[in-house]
Amino acid sequence: MFDWNWEIEDKLVSDLNEWRKKFSLIHEFIVSPDGEKISAPVELEDKKVTVCINGKTWQDTFERVCFMRFLPDSRIVCLILKNYEWTLSVEETVLEETFDYAWNLQFSDDGHTIAFNIKKGDLYGVCVNGKIWENLFFDARDLFISPDGNRTACYVRTKNPPLLDIFSFKEGVWTAGIDGQAWDKNFLSVFGLTFNRASNKVAASVRLDQQDFTVSVDGNLWDEIFSYVWEPIFINKSDVMVPVKLSKGWTMALNGKPIWNKYFVQLWNQRISPDGKKVAAVAAPEFGRWSIVVDGIIWRQTFSQAVLPPVFSPDGAKVAALVRENNKWTVAVDGKPWQEWFDRVWMPQFSPQGNHIAVKAEKEGKFFIVLDGRAGKEIFDMLWDPVFSPDGEKILIRAVSNGKYIRKVCTAGEILG
Numbered sequence: 233m234f235d236w237n238w239e240i241e242d243k244l245v246s247d248l249n250e251w252r253k254k255f256s257l258i259h260e261f262i263v264s265p266d267g268e269k270i271s272a273p274v275e276l277e278d279k280k281v282t283v284c285i286n287g288k289t290w291q292d293t294f295e296r297v298c299f300m301r302f303l304p305d306s307r308i309v310c311l312i313l314k315n316y317e318w319t320l321s322v323e324e325t326v327l328e329e330t331f332d333y334a335w336n337l338q339f340s341d342d343g344h345t346i347a348f349n350i351k352k353g354d355l356y357g358v359c360v361n362g363k364i365w366e367n368l369f370f371d372a373r374d375l376f377i378s379p380d381g382n383r384t385a386c387y388v389r390t391k392n393p394p395l396l397d398i399f400s401f402k403e404g405v406w407t408a409g410i411d412g413q414a415w416d417k418n419f420l421s422v423f424g425l426t427f428n429r430a431s432n433k434v435a436a437s438v439r440l441d442q443q444d445f446t447v448s449v450d451g452n453l454w455d456e457i458f459s460y461v462w463e464p465i466f467i468n469k470s471d472v473m474v475p476v477k478l479s480k481g482w483t484m485a486l487n488g489k490p491i492w493n494k495y496f497v498q499l500w501n502q503r504i505s506p507d508g509k510k511v512a513a514v515a516a517p518e519f520g521r522w523s524i525v526v527d528g529i530i531w532r533q534t535f536s537q538a539v540l541p542p543v544f545s546p547d548g549a550k551v552a553a554l555v556r557e558n559n560k561w562t563v564a565v566d567g568k569p570w571q572e573w574f575d576r577v578w579m580p581q582f583s584p585q586g587n588h589i590a591v592k593a594e595k596e597g598k599f600f601i602v603l604d605g606r607a608g609k610e611i612f613d614m615l616w617d618p619v620f621s622p623d624g625e626k627i628l629i630r631a632v633s634n635g636k637y638i639r640k641v642c643t644a645g646e647i648l649g
Contacts, residue, residue, distance in 0.1 A: 236266045236628070238621045242640050246270050246286045249635040255284070259297075263616050264306040267630040267639040271308055273297035283308060283321075290324050299337035299348070309346060311337050320348065320359070327362050334359070336374070340381030347384050349375055357412065358384050365412030372409065378431035385410045385434060387422050408436050408448070415451035422448075424463025428470065435464045435472045447474055447488070456488035462500045467508055475499040475513065484511065484528070492528040499525070501541040505548030512542035512551045524553050524567070531567035539564075543579065545586030552580040552589055563591060563605070570605035577602070578617055583624035588644065590618040590627055601629060601647055609649035 245268065251258055257275035264270075271285040280293035283300065285308060292314075300310035309322050317330035320337070333351040340346075347360045355368035358375060371389035378384070388409035393400035404418035408425055419438040426435055435449045445461045446454045449472060464474035467486075476485040481495030484502065502513035515525040521534040524542050538556035545552075555564045560573035563580050578592040592615050593602045599615035601608040614632035621627070627647060629640040 237268075238626055238628075238641055240626070240641050240643070240646075242638060244636055245639050246637045247635065248632060248637055250287060251284065252635075258284075261614065261632075261637075262300060262302060263630045263637070264302040265304060265619070266306055267619075267628055269302065269306055270637045271300065271302070273300060273310075283310065292324065292326070299335065301337065301339070303339060303343035303346075304341070305343055307343075309337065309339065311335070311348060318350075320346065320362070322346065329359070329362060329364065331359070338375055338377055340377050341379070342381060345377055345381035345384075347375060347377055349373075349386065356388075357409075358386055360384050365409075367409075367412040367414070369409060369414070370405075374425070376425050376427065378427040379429055380431040383411055383427065383431055385425055385427070387425065388414055390414050390418060402441070408434060408451075410434055415448070417448075417451060417453070419448075424474075426463070426465055428466035428468070430469050433466065433470060435466060437461045437464055437474065447472060454488040456485070458485075465502060465504060467504050467511070473502060473504075473511060475502060482515075484513070494525075494528050494530075496525070496530075503542050503544060505544045506546055507548050510544070510548055512544065514539050514541060514553070522555075524551060524564070526551055531564070533564070533567055533569065535564075535569075540579075543582065545582045546584055547586045550582070550586055552582070554579065561593075563589065563602075565589065570602075572602070572605060572607060574602070581618055581620065583620040584622060585624045588620070588624060590620065592617050599631070601627070603627075603644055603647055606648050608647040610647070 255274040259273040261272045273281050274284045275281050281297050282293045283290045294312040294314045296313035298311045307323050311334045312321050318334035319330045320327040331350040331352050335349050337348040350359045356372035357365040357368040369388040370392040373387045376385045389405050391405040404420050406422050407415045407418045421439040422436050424437040438448045439445050444457045446457050447464050458476040460477040462475040464472045467473050473486050482499035483490050483492045483495050496515045497519050498516040502511055512526045516522050522539040523531045523534040535555045535557045540554040542551045542553045552565045554577055561577040562570045562573045574593040574595050576594040581590050591602050599612045601618050612631040612633050616630040619628040626641050
């Protein structure tokens with residue numbers, strides 16, 4: 233991001249009106265992180281599909297193009313179907329290995345690791361940087377890449393009983409597969425898989441039978457059993473935190489032991505502050521009311537329709553969350569909702585210093601930037617999440633106006649007018 237152009241300017245990147253004249257069908261647009269490129273799968277006259285970037289198409293064509301993404305360095309990556317076989321394409325370089333099916337394309341934060349789920353024959357697994365896991369399984373679902381990008385994991389089914397053999401399914405056929413190696417024990421279900429920040433440990437919530445749940449760390453079960461648990465997270469190299477349901481209600485547990493003396497009707501989507509010292513989560517203090525709880529202390533104001541996962545500021549001092557009331561959305565910061573409400577709002581983006589929040593919002597089919605609760609003066613036909621400059625003084629806007637994709641760098645004052 234530090235190599236991006238942060239000079240104040242408006243740049244016409246591509247006229248999408250010309251795209252619509254050239255192509256019979258244009259699928260979903262995506263834009264590069266730096267805003268310099270816009271792309272979409274497009275359909276040509278012969279019903280073939282290709283990739284268009286800033287108005288220029290790839291030479292090759294395919295039956296389908298899916299999971300198209302921009303890598304952090306603004307290269308395009310996607311899964312393609314050609315001659316009824318699936319594979320990966322990075323820019324226009326196509327992987328030689330092909331698959332019966334491929335899906336769930338993901339990449340590491342630095343873009344150096346590219347992975348996706350695959351089906352080859354009757355078996356399933358993961359392809360990482362062009363190499364298939366050594367061990368494949370009867371099924372493989374979801375995909376997780378470690379923070380350092382060196383490990384991958386997913387949920388795998390290691391047994392294949394007949395469809396009506398309910399007793400075998402009850403004994404457990406699912407477990408976690410890490411780099412192609414399955415845990416020794418199977419479970420009725422596995423969910424919430426996560427790596428620690430050091431990328432050397434894996435935790436997941438597991439269902440032992442119809443009534444008992446717990447957490448497994450590297451295949452080792454906690455001694456404590458609960459009537460239900462949600463997804464765990466690591467708070468450091470080895471300690472695991474997870475919402476658990478006890479007889480009194482939901483509370484937070486650390487390494488199997490409850491750490492809060494408060495209980496809620498529901499508790500989930502916990503997040504750790506960047507310094508690892510605070511935890512915030514979505515909580516329901518009573519049926520039908522939602523809020524955010526920070527270190528066991530719940531916000532005073534509650535909301536009746538929805539509260540989405542909390543977002544910490546970079547310094548951990550503030551917590552923001554999207555909230556819904558009376559069929560309208562806004563952002564609440566440290567328990568106080570913005571005065572203006574919208575039809576839709578996207579996830580809050582804190583400035584690097586934590587003193588500003590910018591979001592993409594929609595009202596009556598039009599999009600605009602909202603900065604610290606105030607709607608920007610400019611309205612767009614399409615808009616992507618705003619991005620703060622490293623010094624927090626400028627905001628990158630990637631938007632479509634009058635059928636043209638533009639890249640704008642503005643100060644806060646320019647946005648609000």
